[in-house]
Amino acid sequence: MELYFMGTNAGVPSLERNVTSLALRLLDERRSFWLFDCGEGTQHQILRSPLKLSKLECIFITHLHGDHLFGLPGLLSSRAYQGGDTPLALYGPPGLKKYVNTSLELSESRINYKLEIVEHEGGCLFEDATFRVESAKLDHRIASYGYRVIEKDLPGKLDTELLKKYGITPGPLYGKLKRGESILTPEGKHLQPADVLGQVKKGRVVTILGDTRPCPAEIPLAEGADALVHEATFLHDLAETAYTYHHSTARQAAEAAKEAGAKSLYLTHFSSRYKYEDQLQRLKQEAEEVFPSSRLAREHELYPILRSGE
Template sequence: MDLYFMGTNAGVPSLERNVTSLALRLFDERRSFWLFDCGEATQHQILRSPLKLSKLEFIFITHLHGDHLFGLPGLLSSRAYQGGDTPLVLFGPPGVKRFVNTVLELSESRINYKLEIVEHEGGSLFEDASFRVESAKLDHRIDSYGYRIVEKSQPGKLNQELLAKHGISPGPLYGQLKRGESIRTSDGTILRPEDVLGEPKRGRIVTILGDTRPCPAEHPLADRADVLVHEATFMHDLAETAYTYHHSTARQAAEVAKQSECKSLYLTHFSSRYKYEHQLQQLLSEAREVFPDSYLAQEHELYPVLRGE
């Protein structure tokens, strides 16, 4: 599981940074990736990345501002030309279906794969045997949502030495134990999963928030997350400006990470006024005064999501 940023600027792109887009790469877990927001030129950024649109499984849109959305029609249209024929599910706020359908209809674009568009207003969005995705509304000028991706805990390691003593070799019975089912040995002994499995591997939690002022809804989404991705549009000397435009400062992002007991914080969505690296480093320094495990999101770099204790 890795994060891969393809856009970290707020509002408008610059020569160095594109507008918002972030991939959660799940190649080991699902042989796919999930996309969070799709600002203009996201498909160009994907061409420069280790990602392939044919492996795109889900898209999550945080809100309908253009710097988070305007790359969506082109990407959806291009996916088929890059081998994407598997179903694709798009989650987003009310209105995203009308936006996509209108653009595709007026441009007479044809999509030869199944596209499902799920409009939501928060709550539980997706769950299978491996992952759960939850959402909640934040505090922005228009409805903006955060997403909490929870990897379910995995069974611990089987005690193969103990199983061998009971005459159990690798095979279907191993699978039953890992699924939480008891088995009966050839001599009639009942082996329960807890008898032969080590401690479960804790699943990882990734929280990706849309544009927002500081608000109570952030904390349940970010609670003990291994990674929190939070906007840091301004430095704290512009806290009033941030409040007026429904954004957050780097310090406020760090406060959320600290209060929610996150493991790490990635800052993104930087105002275009911060053009130079030394200005961005000031944002980082401001955050690290509150939460030392803060990092600036850099485009076209992989950030592994490590398993916490």
């Protein structure tokens, strides 16, 4: 599991940074990646990345401001021409379906894969055997949502030497134990999974928030997260400006991470006024004063999300 940023600027692109888009690479877990927001130019950023649109499985849109979704119609169309024929699920606030369908219809864009558009107002959006995705509304000028991606715990490693002593060889019985089912040994002994499985591997949590002012909803979304992605549009000397425009400062992002007990914080969505490295470092330093495990999101860099103890 890795974070890969393709846009870290707020509002409009600059020469240094593109507008918002972030990939969660799940190659080991699902052989796919998920996309969070799709600002203008995202498909160009993907061309410069190790990502392939044919591997895109889900897109989560935080809100309907242009810097977070103007790249969506082009990306959906291009995916059809880049080997993307598997189903794609698109999640976002009410109005997303109208925007996408109108754009594709008027441009006569054709896609050769199943596109499912799920409009939501928070709650549990997705769940399967490996992941669950939850969402909650934040505090922005329009409806803006945060997403909490929860990896389910993995069973511990089988003690194959012990299984040999019980006369159990690799095969279907191994699978039953890994699924949490008991089995019967050749000697008629009931063997429980806990008897032969090592310590459970705790699943990871990644929280990605849309644009927001500080609000109560962001804390449960980020609780204990291994990685929290939070906007840091301004330095705290512009806290009043941030409040007026429904955004957060770097310090406020760090305060949220600290209160939620997150393990690491990735700052993004920087105002275009912060063009130079020394200005960006001020954002980082401001956050570190409150939450030491803060870092600046850099475009086209991979950030591994490690399990505890790795």
